[in-house]
Amino acid sequence: MSAQFDDGKDDGALRTIGEVSKALNIKTHVLRYWEQQFPMLEPLKRSGGRRYYRPEDVKLVEQIDQLVNQQGYTLKGAQQAIADGKVDEAPVSAREPDSSTPRPVTTSSATSDAAVVPAEVIAQLKGIRARLAAALEA
DSSP, X not given: OOOOOOSSOOXXXXXXXXXXXXXXXXXXXXXXXXXXXXXXXXXXXXXXXXXXXXXXXXXXXXXXXIIIIISOOOHHHHHHHHHTTOOOSSOGGGSOOOTTSOOOOOSOOOSSSSOOOOHHHXXXXXXXXXXXXXXXXX
C-alpha cells in the first residue's frame, strides 16, 4: 500500500493533513488522534497549528493503518510493534509474524486458524450496531 497523491506535487513534498487524509482514506480526526498516541508521528506544525506531513510521516501513517485497521492490532500493540522495529520498509502484510510481535486482537481463544464466535455474541453485536445506527440517525 502506498499513498496515491494526485495533486501534482513532487513525491518528497510536504502534505497537509487533508491531502494525507484523502490519499489514505483516513479521517483527519483519526490522524490527529494517532499523533497523540504515537509520539514518533510528529508532522511539522506552522503558524496557526497547520500540519505538514513529510514523506516519512506518511509512511508511518500507512504502517499504523496497516497494523490497526487491516491486521487488527490494538493501538498499544501497534505502538509496541513500531517501537520494537518490527515494522520495516516491506509491506507489513507480506511478512511472517514472529512470536515476539504483539498479536492482533481476536474474538476467540480457539486453537484452530478460524476463530469461532458464538451465535449469541454475534446477535449481541448486531443489536449494538442497530442501536448505534439508530442513535446516529436521531
